[in-house]
Amino acid sequence: MAEVLHTRKELAAAREATAGPVGVVMTMGALHAGHEALLRAARERAGHVIVTIFVNPLQFGPNEDFDRYPRTLDSDLEICRRAGVDVVFAPSVSEMYPEGRPAVRLDPGPLGEDLEGLSRPGFFHGVLTVVMKLLQLTRPDLAFFGEKDFQQLTLVRRMVRDLDVPTEVVGVPTVREPDGLAMSSRNRYLSAEQRRAALSLSAALRAGAAAAERGEDAGTVLAAAHRAFDVPDARLDYLVLTDTELEPGPVAGPARLLIAAWVGATRLIDNTAIHLAPRP
Ligand SMILES: Nc1ncnc2c1ncn2[C@@H]1O[C@H](COP(=O)(O)OP(=O)(O)OP(=O)(O)O)[C@@H](O)[C@H]1O
Numbered sequence: 001m002a003e004v005l006h007t008r009k010e011l012a013a014a015r016e017a018t019a020g021p022v023g024v025v026m027t028m029g030a031l032h033a034g035h036e037a038l039l040r041a042a043r044e045r046a047g048h049v050i051v052t053i054f055v056n057p058l059q060f061g062p063n064e065d066f067d068r069y070p071r072t073l074d075s076d077l078e079i080c081r082r083a084g085v086d087v088v089f090a091p092s093v094s095e096m097y098p099e100g101r102p103a104v105r106l107d108p109g110p111l112g113e114d115l116e117g118l119s120r121p122g123f124f125h126g127v128l129t130v131v132m133k134l135l136q137l138t139r140p141d142l143a144f145f146g147e148k149d150f151q152q153l154t155l156v157r158r159m160v161r162d163l164d165v166p167t168e169v170v171g172v173p174t175v176r177e178p179d180g181l182a183m184s185s186r187n188r189y190l191s192a193e194q195r196r197a198a199l200s201l202s203a204a205l206r207a208g209a210a211a212a213e214r215g216e217d218a219g220t221v222l223a224a225a226h227r228a229f230d231v232p233d234a235r236l237d238y239l240v241l242t243d244t245e246l247e248p249g250p251v252a253g254p255a256r257l258l259i260a261a262w263v264g265a266t267r268l269i270d271n272t273a274i275h276l277a278p279r280p
């Protein structure tokens with residue numbers, strides 16, 4: 001049975017009593033099969049698994065969905081129990097930020113201002129600040145993050161490297177619905193019609209990957225992805241081809257194709273690995 005803790009003091013006591021490799025999976029709750037894959041990966045690599053459930057106000061903009069973000073603690077706990085999680089840490093906002101918004105926040109650097117950071121100013125300052133706080137509180141040997149949020153995974157890896165955090169960051173492949181839609185807690189905002197339009201994100205990525213497999217160059221790969229996205233009910237935010245560190249403009253070799261789009265009032269993201277053929 002997972003132990004459910006709400007205070008930093010309880011967590012510190014539980015952590016003190018734990019030996020052996022500790023794995024942490026950080027979440028905002030509303031757990032789904034994507035999160036379950038992270039829990040399985042953690043269970044395989046770590047003797048002791050801690051899950052954090054915290055909807056972090058610091059990473060939401062003033063007009064974003066902090067208030068309506070789904071909060072489903074009972075079913076989350078059931079999923080954690082089934083997955084053999086040892087500790088669930090589910091603090092309140094005042095427990096995490098007793099003095100209100102922290103004056104000192106982590107600066108994600110230039111990548112934090114691009115892609116997701118362009119549409120969500122301050123987002124990665126909020127993400128990295130809470131991830132660092134949760135790393136300090138849980139002191140894990142391993143921390144598991146989903147590739148679905150590839151820019152987040154990249155920035156967390158960079159933070160851990162730049163700030164000498166003694167934790168290995170493990171990326172877990174994106175879990176999809178059978179029709180290709182990347183699992184996301186925000187999918188539950190979609191009507192049936194919007195869910196059909198949302199398929200255009202993964203369709204664009206598949207079209208890009210298929211063009212790369214045919215040996216097409218970067219420009220053709222991107223054009224194929226754009227053509228496949230062409231649906232009236234979804235509005236593109238960005239569709240970019242980068243290198244695997246999210247720097248712009250790869251011409252050959254391993255790359256990443258990333259997309260963000262609005263479907264109604266819901267903003268969705270997705271990405272895939274691409275391998276560009278060597279240039280002649
Ligand atoms: N489909 C997925 N496959 C793999 N990992 C995922 C998937 N969805 C979320 N994750 C990972 O789970 C962790 C917690 O994410 P979070 O709780 O924000 O869920 P989410 O579904 O991404 O929510 P949202 O839709 O609000 O962004 C992150 O590391 C995230 O990348």
Ligand SMILES: CC(C)(CO)[C@@H](O)C(=O)[O-]
Binds near residue numbers: 026
């Ligand atoms: C990493 C995270 C838990 C920080 O709030 C959040 O950004 C998420 O769920 O991906």
Ligand code: BAL
Binds near residue numbers: 059149152
């Ligand atoms: N899944 C990343 C957290 C967020 O979108 O707020």
